[in-house]
Each structure stands twice: as C-alpha cells, then as structure tokens.
Amino acid sequence: MLDHEQLEALRYFDTPTVCNAIEFFKLRPRTCGFGLPGMVWRGGDSSKAIVGYAVTARVGAIFPETPEQKELKMQLYANARAVEGPSIICIQDTDPHPIGSFWGEVQASIFRSLGSVGTLTAGGVRDIPASDTLGFAFLSTHVLVSHANIHVEAINCPVQICGLEIRPGDLLHADMHGFTVVPGEIADRLAAACEAAAASEEPVIGPCREAIERGERPTIEDLRAWNAKMGAERQKLNF
Structure with missing residues (x-):
C-alpha cells in the first residue's frame, strides 16, 4: 500500500x-x-x-x-x-x-x-x-x-x-x-513515470504554444520534426 x-x-x-x-x-x-x-x-x-x-x-x-x-x-x-x-x-x-x-x-x-x-x-x-x-x-x-x-x-x-x-x-x-x-507492482514508481510522460510531450506542446502566441502557423515539416523529437524522448524512457 x-x-x-x-x-x-x-x-x-x-x-x-x-x-x-x-x-x-x-x-x-x-x-x-x-x-x-x-x-x-x-x-x-x-x-x-x-x-x-x-x-x-x-x-x-x-x-x-x-x-x-x-x-x-x-x-x-x-x-x-x-x-x-x-x-x-x-x-x-x-x-x-x-x-x-x-x-x-x-x-x-x-x-x-x-x-x-x-x-x-x-x-x-x-x-x-x-x-x-x-x-x-x-x-x-x-x-x-x-x-x-x-x-x-x-x-x-x-x-x-x-x-x-x-x-x-x-x-x-x-x-x-x-x-x-x-x-x-509499479504503483510506487508511477509518479516518476507520469513526470516523464508529461515531459516527453514538451517537444510538441512547447513549440506549438509558442507559435500560437506569435500568431504563426507551424509548417508540416516543423510538426514532423517536433513529433520525431517527442518520439525520440519517449524511446529513451526505461521503467
């Protein structure tokens, strides 16, 4: 418990x-x-x-x-x-x-x-x-x-x-x-995994919100790159 x-x-x-x-x-x-x-x-x-x-x-x-x-x-x-x-x-x-x-x-x-x-x-x-x-x-x-x-x-x-x-x-x-x-079996490690899960989304969420604030629309190439970075961050996670 x-x-x-x-x-x-x-x-x-x-x-x-x-x-x-x-x-x-x-x-x-x-x-x-x-x-x-x-x-x-x-x-x-x-x-x-x-x-x-x-x-x-x-x-x-x-x-x-x-x-x-x-x-x-x-x-x-x-x-x-x-x-x-x-x-x-x-x-x-x-x-x-x-x-x-x-x-x-x-x-x-x-x-x-x-x-x-x-x-x-x-x-x-x-x-x-x-x-x-x-x-x-x-x-x-x-x-x-x-x-x-x-x-x-x-x-x-x-x-x-x-x-x-x-x-x-x-x-x-x-x-x-x-x-x-x-x-x-993973309950005592789950909070740390939640922190990592949230952080792994930042390569997409951060640039998108910056674009919103600037009133700009990211290119599809931008989105492709940001999604690739998010995927790479998730690949690093090992629990």
Missing part, C-alpha cells in the same frame, strides 16, 4: 497522463485496464484526481431490502473503515435499468467519515450539491431522483463498471476523463 505522500503525488496528475505512464511498463495491452465511456464526474472538486483503494458492492433497487441485506450494508461500512488509506467505493447496480440511487447526502456523509474520497458507480447518484460540500467525488453512469428500494446485494466481490472488472483492494485513479486500475 502506498503512503500518503505517494498517493498525493499521483493526485497531481490527470488520469490520461497516468494511463500514458502505465504503458511504459508494458504490463498489459494498451486496450485494457481502464473504464470505457459512460462514467461522468457529477460532483465534488474536479480540479484534482481521486486516488484510493477499491471497496466493492453490488446493489439493486427493485425489491425491498431484507434484514440480511441491511446487515450487508453495515459490513460494507466496516470494509470501508478497515482500509488504511483512502478508499473509493465501487458500486455495480444489477438492475436491468437503474431506478434507485444508492448515493445521496446520507451515504456520501457516512462514507466520507469512514475515509472514502469518492465513488465509481455503474448506477445512479442524487443530492449532487452535497458531494461538493463534503468533498466526496460522485462519478456515475446515471443521475436518479429516487432511492426506490435500494439495497446491497453483495460486498467484497468483483464488480463490472464501464467494461472494467474492479476487485477489492485495487488501486484506482479517476478524474473527469474516466478511471483506471493502477497495477500494484
């Missing part, structure tokens, strides 16, 4: 940069390890990413909650409380079409008090202004008006969110662009 300073270092970078940096380690195909379109940042401070360890659950809202399911919710709280660092609550709504929101001001307040920094939910959220006040990030596929018969169906289990399987304890990085799972 990363310490506070290491986690904060990762929050400095946006999630696209993190995805770029993970590629340097060649641990997985470039088409894997991140969420597909559908996850939207609904509330909470979107100026910085959230980073934390996954606490997982599946929920439904069609049928009334049973006593056993009520106790499952208490166990979900216990799972969040047990995480030493920040947690991200990962919820999969199992209904054919989400009709009831697990998230509102009450649940956001509870989980924020237990050390959670936000949620990734394949389902709904509501009471969105409360997430801004609490500093609890709402990322979801839906916005819903009712909680209907919302209840917890399973905890501490793999969940499917926007095409990505998330397992309990996975290290997650998420922002307004989406989310990714950070491979544990």
